[in-house]
Amino acid sequence: MNLWLESLDAPLQHRAGITDDLDVDIAIVGGGFTGLWAAHFLRQEMPGAKIVVLEKEFVGFGASGRNGGWASALYPVAFDRLVIEVGEERARNVREVWRRSVPELGAELARHGIDAGYSYGGNITVARTKVQMKRVEAEFLAAEHAGEGAVRLSRDQVKDRINFSGAVGGLFIRECARIHPAKAVRGLASAVERAGVKIYEESEVLSLRPGASSVAKKGIVKVRHLGIIRRVHATHIVEATEGFLPSINSPTRSNRSVVPVYSLMTATEPLSPEIWNEIGWSGNETLTEASHLITYAQRTADNRIAIGGRGAPYFFNSKISPEQDRDPVVHGHLRELARSWFPLLRDVNFTHAWGGPLGISRDWHPTVSFNETNGYARAGGYVGDGVTSSYVAGRTLADLISGKESEFTRLPWANHQSPQWEAEPVRWLAINAGLKVMTWADREERLTHKESLIARAMAPLLGH
Ligand SMILES: Cc1cc2nc3c(=O)[nH]c(=O)nc-3n(C[C@H](O)[C@H](O)[C@H](O)COP(=O)(O)OP(=O)(O)OC[C@H]3O[C@@H](n4cnc5c(N)ncnc54)[C@H](O)[C@@H]3O)c2cc1C
Known part of the structure; x- marks a missing residue:
């Protein structure tokens, strides 16, 4: 039902699970973008280190294999707020790193021969009412203030690019690319393996206990595969489970650090050339409407429209389950929304419907943290902007753990402490x-x- 996993170039096969106790330098929990980019850059920074990735299901099972495929330069904290919190220079630096990372991510995928339909077409926000136009104008001014090359679009300029019903204007932002997320994350896993990192799938981490570097005591990760529990002794433990984090026991952090919020998606069948002639959208821009509720869409490499949005309920006690991946009401709204943007879709079939959890911290700040004393590291809380952010997180984790001071370790998210979410x-x-x-x-x-x-x-x- 997840379009991305169903349209991989090769059938999805699981890697072997863990069958022995292990002694390693770095154990990474979670086989999504964060865990794999971290493995990728750690391999470069610490070439001799023994690194393993422990994944409960299979690579790309989480949000990384389910998302809207926007590799954007969005950072969850608005620029103005960031300026107040960390000062103008550091805030500008954040924006600059994220903007630069959009093409860098594409180049990195290409370098490893990963064909994930990366298309650097920019992003369009469409306004359909005067009120939405006001929000678009505010977004334009905010982008100008942050030094970003946003371009206002008139009604006709929107229509020239995309025949979006009822558009009255819009905004174009250069720094956004479209990807097929599952091809990207699974391709990255293969690249990481080729570089010597071992990935165990169907290996569920039950608990983790960091060690103590002062007495050279390694941490312990308890992992279950086929009902048998193994222990992985590791100098460094990296938790890269984003929205799934509350489900793992760890004495080092609260299970209230992030909450899982669901985002859901649906996709049409491949559309005919006649329909595409009417719609346009030949630039592969990622697309959204300036509504309050977050929506996002892309024209896929195989000529479908994939559209997603928030609105699915949060479940008591941060519960995550496969039933939450589908919500008839929200999926129905998404189909209606797509048809209201493009009335030509009225007789088109929507062939896929899926969803998944993403992580949100209490202050909406993503975090990349590393504790030198016990070797525990964690990254996540990207509030739905995780594709590019996880790439930057991988770089930040690698530099923090290898002890290299860099522009990434000076980013405000390094060792940022978000407050805990309230109790239920x-x-x-x-x-x-x-x-x-x-x-x-x-x-x-x-x-x-x-x-x-x-x-x-x-x-x-x-x-x-
Ligand atoms: C529907 C949807 C649409 C989105 N759209 C976009 C978008 O267009 N652009 C964007 O930038 N971001 C988007 N996001 C957010 C983005 O996908 C995530 O922020 C990002 O993929 C997080 O990557 P990750 O590796 O940190 O976490 P994940 O990809 O969630 O990976 C975590 C992994 O940990 C594994 N795991 C969980 N528990 C355990 C355990 N006990 N033991 C071992 N492994 C475990 C999971 O199986 C999973 O594979 C979207 C998210 C969703 C759900």
Whole structure:
């Protein structure tokens, strides 16, 4: 049901699970983009180190194999807020690193022969109402302030690129690429293996206990494969499980560091050349509407439209389960939304529907942390901007762990401490209220043609 996993170049085969206790230098938990980029750059920084990746299911099972395929320069914290928190120079540096990383990521995939349909076409945000146009203008000014090359688009300029129904204007941002995420993450895993990293799949980490470098005591990761528990002794343990983090026991961090919030996607069948002639979209730009609720779309390399959005409920106690990957109401809204953007889709089949959890920290700050004393490292909390961010996280983790001071270790996310989320039931009530507000706000604006009062009132509580 996940388009990306169903359209790999080769059938998905699982790697072998762990069958022995191990003694290694670095144990990475999680076979998604974060874990694999970390393995990739650690291999370069520490060529002699013995590195293993422990993955509960298979590489790309998590958000990395399910996402919207936007390799964007988006950073979850808005530029203005970042300036207040870390100063103008460091905030500009963040923006600069993320912008640069979009083409770098493409070059890195190409260097390893990974064909993941990378297309550096930029991003278009479309406004369909005056109120949305106001938000687009605010986004333009914010981008200008951050030194980004955003371009305002008139109604006709939007239509010239994409025949988006009801568009009144928009914004083009250069730094965004489209990818096929599952091809990217699985290709990266093969590249990492070729470089000498061992990946164990179907190997579930049950708990992890970091060691103590002062007495050269290694940490212990308890891993289960086929019902048998193995121990991996590791100098460094890297937790790269993003939205899944609350499900693993660790004495070093709270299970309330991030919450899993679901984003869902659907995709059409491949569209005919006649339909594409009408729609245009020949530049492969990633696409969104300036609504309150986050939506995102891409024209896939095999000529479908894949569209996703938030709105699925948060489950009590950060629960994650396969049933949450599908939600008839949210998937129905996504299909309706796609048809309202492109009425030509009315008779087109939507062949796939899926979803997955992404990680959000309490202050919406992503984190890459490393504790030199016990060798424990962690990265995640990208708030849905994880494709490029996980690439930068891999570089940051490698430099932090290898002890190399660099522009990455000076980024504000290095060792950033987010506050914990509230205990239940407050967390459940607050997150679901926030998600509902964004849905209501869009409806309110459609009905009143005025800026949503409810969204304005809640904006300071809802992050960026
Ligand atoms: C539907 C959807 C759409 C998205 N769209 C975009 C987008 O367009 N652009 C963007 O930038 N970001 C997007 N994101 C966010 C982005 O995909 C993630 O932030 C990013 O992939 C996180 O990568 P990761 O490696 O940290 O985590 P994941 O890819 O989630 O990997 C974590 C891995 O840990 C494994 N794991 C979990 N528990 C255990 C355990 N106990 N033992 C061992 N392994 C374990 C999981 O099986 C999983 O493979 C989207 C996310 C979703 C869900």
